[in-house]
Amino acid sequence: MAAEVSAQLLIEKHRPTLDQALETIRTRAYWSPHPEHPKAYGENGTLDAPAGKAAFDALLNTRIDLDQPGTDGWTGGEVSPYGIELGVEYPHPDPDVLLPAMRAAMPAWRDAGAETRAVVCLEILARISARTHEFAHAVMHTSGQAFMMAFQAGGPHAQDRGLEAVAYAYAEQVRTPAAADWSKPQGKRDPLNLHKQFTPVPRGIALLVGCNTFPTWNGYPGLFASLATGNPVLVKPHPRAVLPLALTVRVAREVLTEAGFDPNLVALAAERPGEGLAKSLAVRPEVRIIDYTGSTAFGDWLESNARQAQVYTEKAGVNTVIVESTDDYKGMLANLAFSLSLYSGQMCTTPQNLLIPGDGITTDQGPKSYDEVVTDLAGAVDALLGDDARANALLGALVNPDVKARLEAAAGLGEVALASREISNPEFPGAVVRSPLMVKLDGTKPDADAPYLEECFGPVSFAVAVDSASDAVELLRRTVRDKGAMTVGAYSTSPEFEHLVAEVCLEECAQLSLNLTGGVYVNQTAAFSDFHGSGGNPAANSALCDGAFVANRFRVVEVRRGA
Amino acid sequence: MAAEVSAQLLIEKHRPTLDQALETIRTRAYWSPHPEHPKAYGENGTLDAPAGKAAFDALLNTRIDLDQPGTDGWTGGEVSPYGIELGVEYPHPDPDVLLPAMRAAMPAWRDAGAETRAVVCLEILARISARTHEFAHAVMHTSGQAFMMAFQAGGPHAQDRGLEAVAYAYAEQVRTPAAADWSKPQGKRDPLNLHKQFTPVPRGIALLVGCNTFPTWNGYPGLFASLATGNPVLVKPHPRAVLPLALTVRVAREVLTEAGFDPNLVALAAERPGEGLAKSLAVRPEVRIIDYTGSTAFGDWLESNARQAQVYTEKAGVNTVIVESTDDYKGMLANLAFSLSLYSGQMCTTPQNLLIPGDGITTDQGPKSYDEVVTDLAGAVDALLGDDARANALLGALVNPDVKARLEAAAGLGEVALASREISNPEFPGAVVRSPLMVKLDGTKPDADAPYLEECFGPVSFAVAVDSASDAVELLRRTVRDKGAMTVGAYSTSPEFEHLVAEVCLEECAQLSLNLTGGVYVNQTAAFSDFHGSGGNPAANSALCDGAFVANRFRVVEVRRGA
Incomplete structure (x- = not known):
């Protein structure tokens, strides 16, 4: 594929944002590149409120064709908690075709390196950010959140969490240099010399199992952590909250294609009613990472049964x-x-x-x-x-x-x-x-x-x-x-x-x-500063976001030779 | 307990070594603070060859009393692969007494903070290093390694791997600051202000299941990674290779006591013949981390059954x-x-x-x-x-x-x-x-x-x-x-x-x-530079040493309040 957007251009565009994110996860001060106020949108190619609403309305009663390999039919049926039938249809996957296509996309994405992966992820987030008004309606009409909350939590706050995950993933991958010369003294004899190359390699396909209430906020950390560390991501949304993640997948596939990568690095797995697709996908040998938000029962099932995968869960708790x-x-x-x-x-x-x-x-x-x-x-x-x-x-x-x-x-x-x-x-x-x-x-x-x-x-x-x-x-x-x-x-x-x-x-x-008595609430956390969950009690085995959330999504392969 | 060695003194003594280790895991250049040559020992309180041999000989046919709570008898029976009966007896633990005592030691160790934990670990390693000649005989007569290999792989190389784990553990814990002030602008209104404290907290008791062939080299990374991240470590050696790890536990308990901490942060669990102690300890609810080197069968069993714990395994492979x-x-x-x-x-x-x-x-x-x-x-x-x-x-x-x-x-x-x-x-x-x-x-x-x-x-x-x-x-x-x-x-x-x-x-x-044709061999890896295993194929689920090896041994708890 010929890239329409070069990696170098994306680095120039997004490296300052990445650097600021890297700095902020160290200081834990306040920062966000994603505006919270609806009126902040409308310029520089971003959709304003009417344009976002129109874009959402235009989605209703359509088929979202992602041009994925292994599409064996169409599924849909979302009904908004506000009473509207969305009427949107999504591709239904044949995993025996789709998963191999996703695996085939891995080597070039791996070879692109951590920085290019990071800025491609940031471009995806930037395009999502530009359409925050459209996403707000999609989140509202799947989660039941009121508009302003769907706008903020489903938009800038979710994008912040995605960016935070990219920053952690990048930092983790560059802790080891790409190459090193090693020279061990041997007294009077010549030293032993080796040249070493270190490459972060992906684990395999990552499965994101989305939730009904916060499809983007809870979905983006795992999605971007996996993608930034080199893994293709298969997005299995909650059947009542497909649209926000289908739009996300579509944007990701567009950006990947334009940047010269295989769009199958991100794909959608919408399920048929009662199909239990998450369960069958979770134990596929190609699936090596799972991110899940939802019931304790299914979270425990994943942890017990998807033994071939790293499983990151957020389950129920009592606050x-x-x-x-x-x-x-x-x-x-x-x-x-x-x-x-x-x-x-x-x-x-x-x-x-x-x-x-x-x-x-x-x-x-x-x-x-x-x-x-x-x-x-x-x-x-x-x-x-x-x-x-x-x-x-x-x-x-x-x-x-x-x-x-x-x-x-x-x-x-x-x-x-x-x-x-x-x-x-x-x-x-x-x-x-x-x-x-x-x-x-x-x-x-x-x-x-x-x-x-x-x-x-x-x-x-x-x-x-x-x-x-x-x-x-x-x-x-x-x-x-x-x-x-x-x-x-x-x-x-x-x-x-x-x-x-x-x-x-x-x-x-x-x-x-x-002693929260002002405008900060116990149920809200801010990316780059607050941890969401601890990963150390039964409510969740991971926290958003920290080193542990990203460090095991890739491994480092060393190739050494005599120098 | 009154500390005989202050944390401040240990920081002054060991901080340069820690800093060099932190630098080297970033550059992957050659470095070691632990001399490889047997003749390098004998001054500055270190044992030379005859003194080390004498110290080893003095251990034979004795009882190593670690003064552990919950000792319900004595066990031993090691026979050297070189034909000598070691005749050493070790305390046999009653987990119902020992494990609660270990848990009770956690809060003060947690509150000591990452830097103090790191330098206490480095002091343990320094004392082990001073007795490298003694450890060499202990490793030789349990693993069957020839003396020079037991000296180097069981001594400086193992100590290097332990130090490397301490460096990774320290770096991981200080990625998040101890405290942060967060101020979110609110347009014309006053900003939202929060003061936040972040504390690395241990998971619980870590169980180290040692192996027969490299009791110290394969044991030290997990032991020090867990201890440096705040977890008490229960050391369950291979029944044929108890002595090197019993000596390690003894040194650790001495240093912890002198530094004013509870010695029960490190304890030995020597087993009776055929007892299968690792299996029963591995599923205790107090055990939250397991490091294991050995057969694929038992490694797989641990991964499947010790579900309450983070399990790090090195199993069999075909090279x-x-x-x-x-x-x-x-x-x-x-x-x-x-x-x-x-x-x-x-x-x-x-x-x-x-x-x-x-x-x-x-x-x-x-x-x-x-x-x-x-x-x-x-x-x-x-x-x-x-x-x-x-x-x-x-x-x-x-x-x-x-x-x-x-x-x-x-x-x-x-x-x-x-x-x-x-x-x-x-x-x-x-x-x-x-x-x-x-x-x-x-x-x-x-x-x-x-x-x-x-x-x-x-x-x-x-x-x-x-x-x-x-x-x-x-x-x-x-x-x-x-x-x-x-x-x-x-x-x-x-x-x-x-x-x-x-x-x-x-x-x-x-x-x-x-194309290795000189004095570096495919079966040798150097700490701070080479990864041992990849953690990404069936031979091992972790590598020595990287961020993933330490990041999930602790969690970060945030306490925030209105500022």
Whole structure:
């Protein structure tokens, strides 16, 4: 293939961004090259809001042909959580044809080297960034996120995580030089001399198993980590969230082709209803890397059965916030109310268990009983979501009927402190929009089958009364150790208590946010600075993003010869 | 515990060495702080040859009491491959007592931080280095290596690999800063500010399962990688090679105590005959990391069953050398003869299959038929080992009766090109010393049960006649893919052929040495420069040493709070 875009041009264009990313993962300061504000788009070839909407609308009821080898039919059927049938069809793969074609693309991609791979990845991300408005609608209408969240989390934040993975992958590959001369003194005799070449080589095909709620945010780290380290990537989206990843694959294939590489380095594997394609692909011998976000059951299955592959999983967890005391009661309530409401609690990072001492807490507004704290928090949620337009903009829609069923069942688990209410969406009458439910539970005698010791994914939180703050710490420890956690939060004015909670998080390996009362929320992490998950408790075996996430996606082959 | 040696003093003493190691793993140039020559020892508190021998002799028929908690008896019974009963007894552990004691040591070691952990590890290595002569005898009389090899491979080279692992572990942990201030602009509003702390946290107890042939060389990388990343290490030696690792544990416990840490961060688990202690320890929930060198069967078992742990394995492989052509026939023969003879071929890196075109090769001494090459190589081995003293110094002793049985059976696999002969060792009449066997085999129709498609560990090589050089390349590919390989060698004067072989090694992930004719051998690798294994073929799932070997031995916990 003749390259339309030379690697050298891409290096000139993207090397400063790569260098800034490399610098930022070392400092962990704030940085992003991807604008968060919708109005930042529209110039320099980027789509503005109307153009993005039009591009999305033009996708509906079409067939997205990726020109992949081994297409044996078409599949689709996505229905937006907002009630729209997308009507988009995707190629269905014949793995016996597609996988060999992907493998055949590997040697040239390997030989291109780490820097060229990195800047090709950055060009893919730049083209996706230019179409952020279009992607926002695609994410909104597959995940059920409200538009602004779909725009930010599905756009710039996802692109940041992809770029972060490219930076880590690049840094890891260039730790070993491409060549070295080695000369070992031998006393009076001539030294022993060797010339050595070191080449990062890919493991094989990487399988990305996408999720329903964050197809791009959770998908891009694995996709770009694998691609940047030389591996072809087969993208198997969640059947309800194909479109954002199909668009991603299309952009990647375009850029690869223009840069003179085989487009089959990135391919889509859309499945037929009930096919279970992830399961059969995961154990193919050609598949050597798997990235997965989803249920614990299937994550555990992958870890146990896909033994030929490196498996990176993010599974379920139970997130806790301990409320011990605060010097900003209103700020705490507002912060927690937002965390519980955002995307109807359908984030893997949303707090579920609020551990509150049964005899109350101290605050800047005087002592507050357990009941007062719960009532005040319920009130804060009500106040936040009192206006239906604002509620819709924060909550989005329930992603699927399972969440709705779980929400309805949860109301029977205990005394309801905050009832979930139905909110109508005037723009999308078919959307299922629900405010969060809060249930009071007794945490003084934690049984193994206590409801708060299981993940209840969706807009459900438990206000768990505990005997004491130190009991809360022990319940936190048990929850993280047994069930895992993506996030832990705590509110306390006591340095000693903070230390106790931090110690549990260090020992049980959970990410901790302390005393968040402003505009940062426990369920949000920023690329280049925050780690998403720890990789050290049952909720996930890897973190986004660190050296461990990239280091084993390639190996280094040495060729040495006498010099 | 009051520290007798402050961390600050250790930093002053060892930081330059650590920095040089960090620099060398980036340049891959030659470097070692550990002298290879036996006469380099004797000053500055190091043991010279007589003192080392005396120290070893004083160990015989004693009980090595490590003062470990949970010692429920004593075990021993090592018999040197040179015929001596060592008579040393070691503590036998009660894991229900020992493992909790090891876990209790973790928080203070974690809180010490990456630099202090690194320099404590370097102090352990420095004390081991000072006793290299003593360790040399311990390695010799457990592995059967000849003295000079036991001295170098068991001493400085093993210490180098340990130091290399410490350097990688340190570098990996300091990639993320200890703290960061994060400030995200919010347009006209105040920025969002967070203060973040990042702490590398250990996974849990690391289990080192040692091997018979290279107890220190294969053991130190995992031991020091785990310890430097904050994990306690339980050392389970091979029952025939306990002494070198027991001495290592003793030194480590002394240094840890003097530096003010809990000695239970490193402990020994010597097993009773037939106990299968590795198997029961490997699935303990406290064990979160396992390093293993040994049989494929048990390595596969660990990977399948120790699911709670990160498992790093080096298993069996089939190493190939392709002889296609050479411009230094004598140099090639001499180099290969040495590689086949060193330690009676009992290295995981020793060539086994010599693939030679049936119609011969071109050389600087004219064309040579397959038979001529085989005969000349056999002659080179005979010449190398013609003198019994030299033979003993190169071959060492067979490590155990299984190797002897395998050697005897291999003579029946085909036409013997070079018979194995028995060599007497005047110093150790009980030593079983054998010269290498070479058997001619037909490689033109490789059946799945061809003898050359299985590892035949010991002083056995197969001169495999192939139809053509390109058939040799395909047989190499199949062998690496199906059986794995720690090393590949090739001799060729053709750049095109070199490229073909290199391409197979890049695709199948094997380390390649080309045209070695001088004093570097395919079975030797140097720390800081060469990778040992690739981690990408069935012979091993990790390489010594790289980022992937250390990155997942710890996780990073973030504590963030409003600033």
